[in-house]
Amino acid sequence: MSAAIQECVIISGKGGTGKTSVTASFAVLAAGRAVLADCDVDAADLHLVLTPKMITKADFKSGNEAVIRSEACTGCGTCVELCRFEAIRCVRRPDGKTRCEVDPIACEGCGVCVRFCPGKAVDFPERLCGEWMFSETRCGPMVHARLSTAAENSGKLVATVRQEARRVAEERGLPLIITDGPPGIGCPVIASVSGADRVLVVTEPTVSGEHDLERVLKLARHFVIPAFVCINKWDINPEMTERIEQTARKMGATVAGRIRYDRAVTSAQRAEQAVVEIDAPSAEDVRAVWRQMGFE
Amino acid sequence: MGTGRNRMIIAVASGKGGTGKTTVAANLARVRGDVTLLDCDVEEPNVHLFISGEPQGEPEVVSLLVPEVDESRCDGCAACSNFCAFKALAVLDKRVLVFAEMCHGCGGCARVCPQGAIREVPKRVGVVETMGAGGVTVVQGRLDVGVAMAPPLVRAVKAHIPKTGDAILDAPPGTSCPVVATLRETDFVVLVTEPTPFGLNDLKLAVEVVRELGLPFGVVVNRADSSDDRVTTYCREASIPILAEIPDDRRVAEAYSRGELMVDALPEYRPLFEQLYTDIVRLLQNPLIAGVARASCPCFMGGTPMPRGALQGPHC
Amino acid sequence: MKIAFSTSGNDLNAPLDTRFGRAAKFLVYDTETQAFTLVDNTQNMSAAQGAGIQAAQNVAAAGAQAVVSGHCGPKAFRMLSTANIKVYTSNAATVAEALSQFQAGALTELTAANVDGHWA
Incomplete structure (x- = not known):
């Protein structure tokens, strides 16, 4: 791992x-110096602005899932009794025989039914949980992914995306990695920030924004990562903006700026452009945040 | 339903x-x-x-069953940690360590233990609160x-x-x-x-x-x-x-x-x-x-969904 | 005694990795012979979970009596203490620098995990 590569995660x-939207603008402002990583694998959107051209694609597998071989199942129901996740049911077939079936969405892959099926009728294949892609964009190389519906373990997919992004940065000698992080404060977020060089928290001056900001900043502090905060749509509630900025400073974060409420943000999105690529009033605000974070 | x-x-x-x-x-x-x-x-x-x-009553504590190892019975065979798909158990120097935060509560470890050294105990994961508004x-x-x-x-x-x-x-x-x-x-x-x-x-x-x-x-x-x-x-x-x-x-x-x-x-x-x-x-x-x-199909009795296409199946 | 350093490189001049569970490898240095071996840990870098646990098992199997890293999560710490392996944290840039800190007695022993679990 080269110490020279700087990774900035936006959460x-x-x-x-x-x-x-902020991540996409940063991708443009980095002007070809960065690898882009979309770690919001549950609901990836960065590709809608950066319109990547896919170069390679790979399956993402994690854990296992139980699959009952119908021809070997005697319908004894042992698995139904043992499953703690209500993932197996016995179904009466038209031929009058009872067979057990696993609901793949409810199965957590613990393997209890596999081990204790008296007829050894349960297979335990690896579970396909999504895919990840390497692409080229107008702003540079991009690594992104898609988690399958109802799949678990997005943390591991996030780790895979970051690892690939770093590999690409090393290979091409690019000094920056700009990462669109997942929302929330759970496992995937932790996976996206651990070991990063700085995080930018984009928040809004709302009661929910304030509520979640503290938890996110605690996370950054745990991982000893310098944290920056910017308030989007700050002017919908200037008092709340002040309060959030105070909280941020108290928690050791740097206030990187304010972005005004601007409908042009949506117009940019519709035109598959980053805010800084169109003549939007808020574009200057985003540039100021970029400068505050020391990227220029 | x-x-x-x-x-x-x-x-x-x-x-x-x-x-x-x-x-x-x-x-x-x-x-x-x-x-x-x-x-x-x-x-x-x-x-x-x-x-x-206004809160209505005390918050209800929600728990998950996680393993507890009786060290006097455990011989460190590692059957439990080998079985656990979530790495919630690890064996080092013949001693079992439980990492309850990784446990999904499947109960498999207690079943596979040849010594009967594992019992399941509740571990708090959160609360459910009720309010009247x-x-x-x-x-x-x-x-x-x-x-x-x-x-x-x-x-x-x-x-x-x-x-x-x-x-x-x-x-x-x-x-x-x-x-x-x-x-x-x-x-x-x-x-x-x-x-x-x-x-x-x-x-x-x-x-x-x-x-x-x-x-x-x-x-x-x-x-x-x-x-x-x-x-x-x-x-x-x-x-x-x-x-x-x-x-x-x-x-x-x-x-x-x-x-x-x-x-x-x-x-x-x-x-x-x-x-x-x-x-x-x-x-x-x-x-x-x-x-x-809510088709009258028996496969919906449990409320769990059928695989795709099942609605057209002969059992419906 | 044998000391395990988390690192991404192959020799004493390699950078010290601040992560324990998700370090690419461990450089295990023997203070008696002044020689070192490398223990691969890459299978853990993208592990879904339990990287710290597996890394601790790797370090214990290599016979290390001490670990020098940046952070150590609660699960790894419990594993290492069970195996009587002491944990030291260092902010040194390289393994060599961390080793001299260790030999000078400049590193303090961790008595509890110093980062949150999961992805440390």
Whole structure:
């Protein structure tokens, strides 16, 4: 791992605060010096602005899932009794025989039914949980992913995306990695920030934004990562903005700026452009945040 | 599953956070009045920021069964740690260490232990709190910090769905396990989205989930304006009913920022939510749509969905 | 005694990795012979969970009596203390620098995990 590569992760706590719009602008402002990583694998959106051209794609597998071989099942129901996740049911077939079936969405992959099936009728294949892609964009190389519906372990997919992004940065000698992080404060977020060089929290001056900000900043502090905060749509509630900025400073974060409420943000999105690529009033605000974070 | 019209369970979900899911759930509950509002977003419960009420009784502690090793019986054979798919047990120097935070509570280790040295003990994962707010009963789950096991807590919240009377569920954002745990066995799903490319992309992901679960659903477009019809076009082409459009009104954003309910701060929006409720009820009474949710097929008796295509199967 | 350093490189001049569970490898230095061996840990870098536990098992199997790293999560710490392996934290840039800090007695022993679990 080269110490020279700087990784900046953009997170938000609560979703929908403008995290991806800021990330897309940063990708443009980095002017070809960065690898882009979309770690919001549950609801990836960065590709909608950066319109990547896919170069390679790989399956993402994690854990296992139980699959009952119908022809070997005697319908004894042992698995149904043992499953703690209500993932197996016995179904009466038209031929009058009872057979057990696993609901793949409810199965957590513990393997209890596999081990204790008296007829050894349960297979335990690896579970396909999504895919990850390497692409080229107008702003540079991009690594992104898609988690399958109802799949678990997005933390591991996030780790995979970051690892690939770092590999690409090393290979091409690029000094920056700009990462669109997942929302929330759970496992995937932890996976996206651990070992990063700085995090930017994009928040809104709302009660929910304030509520989640503290938890996110605690996380950054735990991992000893310098944290920056910017308030999006700050002017919808200037008092709350002040209060959030005070909280941020108290918690050791740097206030990197304010972004005004601007409908042009949505117009940019519709035009598949980053905010800084169009003549939007808030574009200057985003540039100021970029400068505050010391990228220029 | 509820039969007839004595109870209706509506879930409000979205492909990603910040689209107005909680706003729709909470305002819908407020205009409906006599209803139970369940916050299933146990990692970030936010409903209480908008509808607060008096706590009703003590919080209910929710636990998961995790292993406890009797060291006097354990011979360090590692059968348990070899079995555990979640790495919740490890053996070092013939000693077993339990990492309860990794445990899914499957009970497999206790079964495989040849010495009978493992028993299962409850470990707290969070609480379920009930509050009374006017006619609305708010039930929220709150996962303990550092706990990653949301589905058991979601199931505990859902155990508070009343036997009679309507329930509104605020689902977690996204399309992962806790979302599926929330949506299962509901009667109708309201998907909230925005008329933007991001909104459309995330809506499509959410539609995949509800279709896979075989649930009837409709869409509410939040922050609607006239400049983008991609979401409406998609819904029309995919035969998805648009239930309501909440205009892009800066006053709504401002009220939200202060933690005020839209129908309280801006009463002119009351009829919109009243109409939304009426429309959902009407849709559910439509035998064609209701048939998707509660076909008389025995495979729905358990409330669990069948694999795709199963509805056409010979057993139906 | 044998000391395990978390690192991404192959020799004493390699950078010290601040992560324990998700370090690419461990450089295990023997203070008696002044020689070192490398223990691969890459299978853990993208492990879904339990990286710290597996890394601790790797370090214990290599016979290390001490670990020098940046952070150590609660699970790894419990594993290491069970195996009587002492944990020291260092902010040194390289393994060599961390080794001289260790030999000078400049490193303090961790008595509890110093980061949150999961992904440390």
